[in-house]
Amino acid sequence: MKNPLLFTTRLVIAVPLASAAGLLLANQFGLSPLLASVGAAVTGAVLYIAIGKYADQRLYKKYGLTRKEFNYIQENLREAKKKLRRLQNVFIRVRSISSLKQMLELNRLVRRIFSVVKKEPKRFYEAEAFFYSHLDSVVELAEKYALLNTQKLKNPEVKQSLLETKETLGDLSKTLEKDLHKVLAKDIEHLTFELDVAKHSLKDRKLLDHPDERRTK
Incomplete structure (x- = not known):
């Protein structure tokens, strides 16, 4: 999915963590600058992909669709x-x-x-x-x-x-x-149901406010 906000978020998370991983590999494990840079790049790529997949899965779950269905729609x-x-x-x-x-x-x-x-x-x-x-x-x-x-x-x-x-x-x-x-159709049915509930609620409240009307019936 082409989502600029998601793209920026993935970069904001992945780049700092990748940089930190590169420094850790160089300082703590004594790797050469080249190997540390490769490790940082791999870490950043893995994080970037993982965050994207996680976001996609949450989106599919939100809409109640599979990945294939969502992309098709x-x-x-x-x-x-x-x-x-x-x-x-x-x-x-x-x-x-x-x-x-x-x-x-x-x-x-x-x-x-x-x-x-x-x-x-x-x-x-x-x-x-x-x-x-x-x-x-x-x-x-x-x-x-x-x-x-x-x-x-x-x-x-x-x-x-x-x-x-x-x-x-x-x-x-x-x-x-x-x-x-x-x-x-589903919205209309839901609205109709809510209106019916509201009408019954108002009717019951009216009877409570005016108990004399209940006795006369």
């Missing part, structure tokens, strides 16, 4: 990010207000799903259809629509194609809403 996120940029570039080629609103909504849904999975990689498995199919369809159709929309001469065929593409993008927007709902 990160690769899909990198590919998705490229597609998000392509979708964003469509804005500059869209002219009508209605089309711009549609593109804004598509971008909002796509980025919301992406950000949720990026924050919690395990949710990738609840949005596989989005990453494997729906995102590609949205990007390709949006680019096609933008291309047709920039044509100066719009014959009946181009106009019909524009209309059909816009309608299909509308259908895909509904599909993305379903994808987002699926990704957030």
